[in-house]
Structures are given as C-alpha cells and as structure tokens.
Amino acid sequence: MAKRVRVRAPELTGKGGWINTVGGQLGLTELRGRIVIVDFWTFCCVNCLHVLDELRELEEKHRDTVVIIGVHSPKFVHEAEHQAVVDAVERYGVEHPVLDDPELATWKQYAVRAWPTLVVIDPEGYVVAQHAGEGHAHAIARLVEELEAEHAAKGTLRRGDGPYVAPEPEPTTLRFPGKALALPSGNLLVSDTTRHQLVELEGDGESVVRRIGSGVRGFVDGAAEEAGFSEPQGLALLDDGSVVVADTVNHALRRLDLATGEVSTLAGTGRQWWQGSPTSGPAREVDLSSPWDVALFGGKVWIAMAGVHQLWAYDPEGATVGVAAGTTNEGLVDGPGAEAWFAQPSGLAATADRLWLADSETSALRWVDLDGSVHTAVGTGLFDFGHRDGAAEQALLQHPLGVTALPDGSVAVSDTYNHALRRYDPATGEVTTLATDLREPSDAVLVGDDIVVVESARHRLTRLRLPEEAVRVESVAHRTQRAATEVASGGLRLDVVFQAPTGQKLDTRYGPSTRLLVSSTPPELLLTGEGAGTDLFRVLELNPAVTEGVLHVSAMAASCDDDPANEYPACHVHQQDWGVPVRLTEGGTDRLPLVLAGMAD
Secondary structure, three states: OOOOOOEEOOOOOOOOEEEOOOOOOOOOOOOOOOEEEEEEEOOOOHHHHHHHHHHHHHHHHOOOOEEEEEEEOOOOHHHHOHHHHHHHHHHOOOOOOEEEOOOOHHHHHOOOOOOOEEEEEOOOOEEEEEEEOEOOHHHHHHHHHHHHHHHHHHOOOOOOOOOOOOOOOOOOOOOOOOOEEEOOOOOEEEEEHHHOEEEEEOOOOOOEEEEEOOOOOOOEOEOOOOOEOOOEEEEEEOOOOOEEEEEHHHOEEEEEOOOOOOEEEEEOOOOEOOOOOOOEEEHHHOOEOOEEEEEEEOOEEEEEEHHHOEEEEEEOOOOEEEEEEOOOOEOOEOEEHHHOEEOOEEEEEEOOOEEEEEEHHHOEEEEEEOOOEEEEEEOOOOOEEEEEOEEOOOOEOOOOOEEEEOOOOOEEEEEHHHOEEEEEEOOOOEEEEEEOOOOOEEEEEEEOOEEEEEEHHHOEEEEEEOOOOOEOOOOEEEEOOOOOEEEOOEEEEEEEEEOOOOOEEEOOOOOOOEEEEEEEEOHHHEEEOOEEEOOOEEEEEEOOOOOEEEEEEEEEEEEEEOOOOOOOOOEEEEEEEEEEEEEEOOOOEOEEEEEEEEOOO
C-alpha cells in the first residue's frame, strides 16, 4: 500500500449546530476509530445532490465502519437559515449527521474551494484524501476498504452503530412538493417529491383523488400502486392527453396515462449522463442528468437538464432525445443555443413564441426564441442575487425554481429563496413583486383568475387571486459570502491537482484523458489563458486594470483500472466546475491550486 500524506483533521464547528443526531455536539474525538467522510455541500447545488446519491450505496455497505458527516456551507442567504437546512436534509433523504455551518467556519478550516468537496479522515483523525466534484464514489470506496484493512490490523478500527438518528416522519398530505399541473378535468397533479410519488388533488388543491407510485424510491414501470419514482419534479401535458414527468434522480422522463394510472419510461436509462456520453439518439438509450422541469414548445418536450446546465429536447414522434441548447459550462452567456451557458435551469414555461426558463444558480429569468437563441431578462451571474424590483437590468432574484406564463404576456417567477412570487413584464421591462410570505415556492399554475403556488417548504398548494397591484418590498442586494482569493496581477499559475485512485491510471488509450477549460467574469480579467486544453495546469495573465472578478475553471479526468490482464477495464470520469472569486492585490499569491482528487501541496 502506498504511503499517504497525513494531515491532522481540524475540528468540525458550525454556529447552526447539528441535525440528525441526539445530544447536541458531535466532534472528531467521538468519531475516533471510524472512517469519516466529510461532505461539504449546499442544498442549492445539483452537483452536491448528485454526490448525496453517489454516497448512498457506500453509506449502506460500510455502515459499521464509515460515518458520513455533511457540513452544510451556504452560497445563498436563505441557505444560512437553520430551518431551511433542516428542511433540505429531510427533502433530499440525507441519512447521516449534518453540521449547519452558516458562517463557513469549517469550510475555511479545511481550505475548501468548491461545492461539493469530500474529505476522508482515517480512524486516527488524519485527513488522507480530498476530492472536489462528482464521480469519486468508486475511488473513495476503494480507499475505505484499504483503511478498514490497515486499521483493523493496527487495532485502531472501531466498528458499531453510527451517530445518525432519523427524524420523526410528519403526517402531511404532501411532503416538499416540487411542481404542479392543471389537468383537463379541473384537478391538479402534483409531484410529491420527497415521497417519490405523484398526487392527484381535486380542484380545491387539498382533497386527494389518488396517488401514483409506491412511495418507495425506485425506477419501476407499471400500475399506479407499483410504479417507482425518485424525487420527481416537472410535469407537462402531452398532445395525446398523457403526462410527461421529469423523474429527476432517476435521470429519466416518465409517462403517466391519466386514464389508467400506468407509468412507463419515455427517455433515459436510469444512469447519469457524463462527459463523453452520447448527446442525442434513441430516447431510451441516452443517459440524462437530473431533468428538473419539462414543457411542450415547438412540438417537442423541452427539458431543463439541471444536472449538466443545458436544455435538451425529446421528440415524441421519433422517440429521440438530444441537446437543444447549452455547452455544459456553468454561467450566464446569451447567444445561439449551441454557445449559451446556463446554470442549473429548473423551471420552464412555454408561450407561442418563447420558452421561458428559471435559471436558478444565476438567479436569472431567461428565454429561448423560436430560432433557438437565448436571452436574459433578469440576472447578471452566479454571485449576485437579492430582492429588488424595478427595471429588469438592475432587478434581483434569489435562486428561482419556477416560471409561469400569464395571460397578459408577462410571466410570474417562483422566486424560491426570497419566498416570493415576482412578475416580469416584457412590454415595460419592469420587475414587481406579486406576493410575499410564501415558503420556498417552486412552481405556480393558473386556475381561472387565480394562481396556485406550490409552497414546497410548507408542504401545500396556496391559492392566490392574481393581484392588480404589486406589493412594495424593501430592496436587498447580496453577493455570495465566499472570501475572494488574493492573487498577484500578471502571471498566475493554475494547477488542478489530480491523482488517479489506487489501482487506476489515466486512460490514454484514445488520446488525452484530461481537459481544462478556463474563462472569467468579467472577460477582461483574463489577458491570456482563456479557453480549452488537455493539460491540468496553465499560466494565466491577469489584467491589472481589473481589480476583482471570478475565474471559471472546469476540469475533467478519466481513469481506468490498471490491470494489463483485463481487456475491458472499468473506467471512471472525475469532473468539477469551480467559480473562484479573486482580488488582485500587491503581494497576492502567484499560484492557485484546485484539488480535483488528491492532496494539494
């Protein structure tokens, strides 16, 4: 076994305290003898949600030796509210202790730079590995087995039950519902996301007509009581009268026959899409990635593919699926669909000539025109958000998840983290607030003269009369609270640290197995060094006239099992996107290391 660099793990501290435990504080001393995996996450981040799902099998298989600790490290102001973190832990089925760290104290102690980041601590309390991004579960599983053997032999491994304590279930009709759809019958169909079901309600929005789905997380076609979903979200009515469902964590589109309750699969394989996977083809043979919403536009089902920051489209006639807009790079860039950047698109609404979308991580309202070009109505980028009405170019939202077309040509935005319903009028270019005191609204549907809002964190539908006048709200503007890295102007060496997991090597059979993409906001920050390449290092030249900005770094590495006897070795993709706020200062660092997998020197 290769000798590892070991660094003593800093203590876990967070002002918000602990969730999913009993008895208050939990520290590394109490966890001595166990293998600890610290998961730095925030609940707005779809990549963090992917990692939660990646870890489930590992968590179950090694429950007597491994303790996973979530450290919730917020990006948005709303995510620093303790009750919001408690809600998120239940919403996403987190079955391990979570430390609420609203001031990023533990994040700073561990020098974390990205969501998600995983840190492995051995039974003696030393950090032995760090991984940023997705796709590392196989490497961590291998490391866990090595640590189990090593520390069992040394007598330093302690087996037994972990500190996780499950919360008491709440007897509500809905539990963190995601999206809603008005049916031709006058009833409402709701994705009951946390309970892995669809629920049909009467027009009052309260009385249950039927439930579709077993209520157990799974990927199963069949009759209503047998079908399995996994955190379903978006719903849309097809021309044949059936409903298409964005089955988010199954990475699939499902079809519900309203007459029989039968559920079938339209698109997706159940596997998550990774770089290098096909981007178009027969719908049942192409992987998808966290489809969050769906809408019928131009004869096709458009998909808000939150997991890869793109829009895809499903063609019901040919039963094919493929990319419609977006590059997989995360950010806010308008233009032709093939060149546009999105950031976790999560809500869609179609009119005759526009597909509106809520682009959640850029706190933006955007649209696609009939030519496929992408435009932004509200929003400026990944790090600016708030609650400000007025002219669209200076208005602010906070992580919206839903958008609804209104009869007068304007749109209502479910401004999720502001707990508000907002309105944008293309005719005037103005943003107003329609309603406040909602709790994490994630969607809304028109019913006559009313608008029915999905109040996700109040587990209900709330009916409002569409107001004729806006609510006056005090303006608030925010930037993400991550401290900027002080860097020197001129040359800055960027190093992405990647060490192939034990027993693996970089996959070079078909050319370079690594990829690095760099850009900046504003674009003027980078004089040289922008663009794509195959080396995981690059010298950037920063513009001394631009004192601060954000470096956008996307890295990918593919590794395969290193066994010459195996003609078809198992291969794995590791990938992560960073948005690194930087400030140019005299005496700042001239090197920026970002850990993809391994330990920074």
